[in-house]
Amino acid sequence: MIKFLRNRLFGGVRRQMVTLFLFTVLLTALTGVYVINPSMQFIKQMDEMFFDTVFLDELTENLNAVDLSLKEYLTTRDSDSLLTYYEHTETLSNKAAAMKDGVELNQTPSELIYKDIAHMIDTYLYHTDEAVKNKRGRTPDLYISDYTSAYEVAGYIKLYINKLGQYHLADNTRWYTTLSNNISKLIASNFILMAAVILLNVLMILYITYNITRPIEDLSKAAGDIARGDFDTKEIVVTTDDEFKVMADAFNKMKHSIKEYVDQLHDKADTEARLMDQRMQNLRMQTLLNGAELKALQSQINPHFLFNTLNAVMQLATMEGADRTSVFIDNLARLLRYNVSTMNRTVSLREEIAMVSAYQELFNVRFGDMRSLDFEVDESVLDAVIPPLIIQPLVENAYIHGLGEVEGKGIIRVRVRPVGGRIEISVTDNGVGMDEQTRKRLLAQDYYNEQHEHIRQKGHLTGIGIDNVVNRLRMFYGVTDIMDIHSTPGQGTTVILTIPYREEDVS
């Protein structure tokens, strides 16, 4: 029942507003009626008070009129006077009858006097009628006696009318005094009542208006937030069961849908960005490869010329019996061929080791016993696939930078071994080593610091620096933690490459 009423009265914004307006109007109207009612009652009482006074005055006038007409008849026997007398007596008699009918005999002095007056009028009229009757019967003694009695009773009536008037005056004065005091208090109470009703109406209007407009404000603010791209704006909560709740729910759903859609767009954009990054990486790698290839091509003319020349020299050396020279040249030729032919493919670790061995042969001829290159290779990882020209640049660096200034015996050790599913390639020399600052700088270098590469390529076989090696490994394996350097100035340097083990067809 309560739910039904609540729904009928407050279900929907329109009903809420209609109910509010009707309630405030009704409350004000009721208060007004209630406040006016005592005034109307008071006026009614005042009317009755004056009515009593007027009634008593009329009674006296009737009495005087009867007396006058009777006296006139008794003295003149005029028929008109008799008619007038009858008219007045009828009026007076009716009033007496009304007084008796309307009066219950009670204990208050006013009531008793009122009743007495009614009965005295009867007595008076009895004597006046007797006087008229005796006048007609021409018995002067009797009608004079009756008139005298009537006159005395009329005096009694007037006396009681005056007394009743005094009672009324006293009653009314007392009544008015009491009433006036209470009316003042009633007016004060009603003033408080009116003020409270007005304030209550204002409060209800403010409250309901606030309740109605608050969801609109919330919606407006949230719409503004969303327009600014803030989809994390707080949920709009409407507790009332009306159109605003429907709007708020719809708005919240719309917000979530838009947010979801935007998130999807973001994800798509991220994916595209990642793809773009990947392409860029690939492009960069291709650029690096192209650069290396270019460098190789730049020197490609020379290899062809050199290969032919070196073949001629090798044949010449063989014919002249210079076998060591022939082997030296053969190694050089193989080394150059490897460099040129492997730029666009992967190689096995075995091939890379073999190429480094050829490189060693060249150095052995050049430096004799002053420089030695040792291998410590775990056979199990020799089939692993790696980018070409990875170990050779490191060995070359060890020869040039590590042992370049060393006058005693220089030792370079290449170690290849599996470590926890990965392959550790280390190149150690006992050369000059490097300070900590240099070590850190090498470890922190950017991928494509070609300037340094150019500087360092002087004296190198391939012109490929350590940065190139590291960057190619990172791109090849997709990992960054590739290289570490251990070095002590004056004692030597170890460069360690740690790469994932990958075994696949050499492309």
Added chain:
Amino acid sequence: MKGIYKYIFIGLAVILISGVVMSMYYYSRIKMDYKAEDFPPGASNKKYHFSLILNNSESLYWRQFRQGAMEAAADLDAALEVHGIESADDLETTKLQMRIAVASQIDGVIVNALDEDTYQDDIDYLVDHDLAVLTTGVEARNSDSYYVGTNAFAYGQEAARLVIQSAGEDAQIAIIADDTISYQDGSQDTSKIGGFFKEIKAYPNANIVTIKKTSSHLLGAEDVVQSILDGFPGVNAIFCMTPEDTMAAAQAIIDRNRVGEIVVTGTDLTASPSVEKYIEKNIIYGYIERNPYDIGYQSVATLCNVMEGKFQPAYEDIDMDIVTKYNIDQYKIDEDAYD
């Protein structure tokens, strides 16, 4: 914000309810003050309508009498209109009220007959017009009227005995009588005086030295007491026949420094603190209590019996009480109760 609304709403609701309650309270007060629409209010129609005509109406005796009569009227479904005539000497107004009673066609009249003769014609007039008439104070001569009150002769005898108790068997007595009581040199007394004289005769050594009339109903008989003390130095007992005279006589004795020499015996006092003090100091020895409340009550009851045709003796004696310091505690009343 919601909390503020809540508290303001509660506050306003409290003010509103307070305003409504106050307003309704004062409105109900005003409505109680309003006269009923039918004038006069008709709660019930009484069976009988009597008129009580009292002279000296402001004295305590008649106030108590009226109270008894009013309560009897309420108990016995009778309307009683009271015509209080302040002066005991206003005979004309008393007579007028009796005439008006006839003209008003009421059922009966109770009147304080001052003596047997003063209102005789008026009482006859009432009886002739079939009104039930009851006299109190003094029994009327009309055989169709009724009387309720103390036996005046017995009252006089009791008073005399009390005086003898107060001043001894050789008491020299002065009597201060109500001036409405008819007497002539002590030879033609009212019943009260007659009874008093008769009883005193039993004590040969006791004498009634003088009988004085009250000069003022309002202030009592101080001047009369003064004249007695001056003119009759041997007086050692004063008997006063009204309460006002009794109090005035006691105060005059104190003023004259005659306490212990003269003792007062009074009538119809109330056991108020001042009376108690006088009795304790033996200025007033005691007083005769005529039970005016009972007389008033029985007067209305008698008229009701007459109207209903029940047997009603024409003479009804109401017992009187003798109050002295030995029993005054039993008679203490609230004087303000008899407005």
